[in-house]
Amino acid sequence: MIQLIELTVNGERHDLAIEPRRTLVDVLRHDLGLTGTHVGCEHGICGACTVLVDGAPARACLLFAAQVEGAEIRTVESLAEPDGTLNDLQRCFSEHHGLQCGFCTPGMLMLAEGYLAEEPEATKEEIREVVASNLCRCTGYQTIVEAIDDCASRRRAAFQDQLDRSTA
Secondary structure, eight states, X not given: OOEEEEEXXXXXXXXXXXXXXXXXXXXXXXXXXXXXXXXXXXXXXXXXXXXXXTTEEEETTSSBGGGGTTSEEEOGGGTSOTXXXXXXXXXXXXXXXXOSSOSSHHHHHHHHHHHHHHOTTOOHHHHHHHHTTSOOSXXXXXXXXXXXXXXXXXXXXXXXXXXXHHHO
């Protein structure tokens, strides 16, 4: 049986004819060619497949694509600018060496992007607790935590600067 669905991924609408049992990660990778979302454990444990669904981090290996019809889905490909320029979070990961082999990095970036949108005042301890939900075998998490904390600090400073300018 084939099901027709409409997905909005990274701001683009896609009409797809899929089997209802297809996972979101498989549709992203194989039907839409968005291979930045990685497949790790396929049990929702490792976090390599983390994407944002309506702004909240979600494991794409645990969701059927049909379940997220009508939702806004963002993958790691949505972070960089159209010209390929890295966004602030990606730059912080690079500056703090928050990646090594890179396998977990897309999931970590999307987890952090969703978390910082929800908790812009997050402390290092809170960030450490959140990133522990994704597995990384290379970095020991310290550089990832530092990268996310630095990005959060920079975003808060930029927001404060905007506020100061608007009231001046």
